[in-house]
Amino acid sequence: xxxxxxxxxxxxxxxxxxxxxxxxxxxxxxxxxxxxxxxxxxxxxxxxxxxxxxxxxxxxxxxxxxxxxxxxxxxxxxxxxxxxxxxxxxxxxxxxxxxxxxxxxxxxxxxxxxxxxxxxxxxxxxxxxxxxxxxxxxxxxxxxxxxxxxxxxxxxxxxxxxxxxxxxxxxxxxxxxxxxxxxxxxxxxxxxxxxxxxxxx
Amino acid sequence: xxxxxxxxxxxxxxxxxxxxxxxxxxxxxxxxxxxxxxxxxxxxxxxxxxxxxxxxxxxxxxxxxxxxxxxxxxxxxxxxxxxxxxxxxxxxxxxxxxxxxxxxxxxxxxxxxxxxxxxxxxxxxxxxxxxxxxxxxxxxxxxxxxxxxxxxxxxxxxxxxxxxxxxxxxxxxxxxxxxxxxxxxxxxx
Numbered sequence: 020x021x022x023x024x025x026x027x028x029x030x031x032x033x034x035x036x037x038x039x040x041x042x043x044x045x046x047x048x049x050x051x052x053x054x055x056x057x058x059x060x061x062x063x064x065x066x067x068x069x070x071x072x073x074x075x076x077x078x079x080x081x082x083x084x085x086x087x088x089x090x091x092x093x094x095x096x097x098x099x100x101x102x103x104x105x106x107x108x109x110x111x112x113x114x115x116x117x118x119x120x121x122x123x124x125x126x127x128x129x130x131x132x133x134x135x136x137x138x139x140x141x142x143x144x145x146x147x148x149x150x151x152x153x154x155x156x157x158x159x160x161x162x163x164x165x166x167x168x169x170x171x172x173x174x175x176x177x178x179x180x181x182x183x184x185x186x187x188x189x190x191x192x193x194x195x196x197x198x199x200x201x202x203x204x205x206x207x208x209x210x211x212x213x214x215x216x217x218x219x220x
Numbered sequence: 221x222x223x224x225x226x227x228x229x230x231x232x233x234x235x236x237x238x239x240x241x242x243x244x245x246x247x248x249x250x251x252x253x254x255x256x257x258x259x260x261x262x263x264x265x266x267x268x269x270x271x272x273x274x275x276x277x278x279x280x281x282x283x284x285x286x287x288x289x290x291x292x293x294x295x296x297x298x299x300x301x302x303x304x305x306x307x308x309x310x311x312x313x314x315x316x317x318x319x320x321x322x323x324x325x326x327x328x329x330x331x332x333x334x335x336x337x338x339x340x341x342x343x344x345x346x347x348x349x350x351x352x353x354x355x356x357x358x359x360x361x362x363x364x365x366x367x368x369x370x371x372x373x374x375x376x377x378x379x380x381x382x383x384x385x386x387x388x389x390x391x392x393x394x395x396x397x398x399x400x401x402x403x404x405x406x407x408x409x
Contacts, residue, residue, distance in 0.1 A: 041253030
């Protein structure tokens with residue numbers, strides 16, 4: 020019996036289509052991606068059935084870490100700069116252009132406003148590893164730094180919405196202090212950021 | 221497309237081009253493509269967080285307290301570790317010892333049952349379950365998660381009237397001392 024000759028086929032596969040698909044998907048992801056902002060503290064947000072997505076712009080975000088530290092962030096860079104101008108005149112901070120530029124790119128921060136110039140002077144790497152001490156809460160009197168932040172930001176951008184992002188395990192008293200500051204500025208409406216959950220369990 | 225095999229093998233000027241085909245090995249390019257895809261997939265966040273509207277009672281507004289019958293109101297105190305203390309006051313005079321105080325650990329099912337029970341009771345006495353007014357009184361050491369869950373249940377159970385207030389009434393003080401065994405917080409007036 021003569022052997023059946025199996026024709027030798029090349030193992031090379033045409034990669035063209037696969038390559039096309041890969042880059043098509045890549046383009047999709049590049050265009051839709053919105054990078055997670057770097058977090059100052061890990062915050063695990065609570066669930067709720069709320070269905071309204073957070074608007075993309077005009078957000079003033081307060082973050083409350085599990086240990087009660089408060090962080091502040093504005094999403095809009097021009098407003099950040101205007102806010103910094105107001106703060107520097109209120110707290111007599113003399114800021115260079117370099118420091119202002121550092122503040123412009125600052126996603127969120129939390130410290131005594133008077134410490135800001137020193138913080139902005141650091142080089143970017145140092146700044147990324149800096150331990151934020153949390154906004155200075157002083158409800159009994161004296162300076163009201165949080166109130167100033169709220170007031171100035173809202174004066175510079177009238178459409179700002181206030182969002183509060185708190186960790187599940189944050190104690191209520193940290194939240195309460197923030198609410199008091201908000202109410203001192205006559206803000207009675209704000210949003211709590213939650214992740215989606217189904218109503219039926 | 222990549223294997224434009226031998227299309228341009230011969231040119232007019234008679235110079236012989238190389239014989240080998242023009243197939244390009246795309247494996248590396250595909251690798252790179254998928255590597256970048258995985259990077260962008262991991263760095264993107266698809267489940268956009270949602271927002272929940274909260275309205276606080278106006279603390280320094282015009283001083284015009286509207287009177288609500290006590291039997292329409294329910295107080296929920298949120299304590300440590302998701303504990304909830306709830307009570308309802310009668311319209312007439314009462315002694316604190318007679319107030320029935322429910323205490324339980326928060327779970328959506330139990331909580332909902334409680335709210336439905338209060339809604340039924342209010343509907344029986346006042347004719348409409350929408351008359352129910354809930355005071356939410358989070359204690360200082362209660363978890364933020366409990367508050368959010370309770371606020372969420374208000375929406376789910378269609379409780380239209382509720383407010384976050386401070387635990388300042390006499391009964392609240394009593395609960396502090398007898399049940400939670402802590403000192404009541406100082407009340408600033």
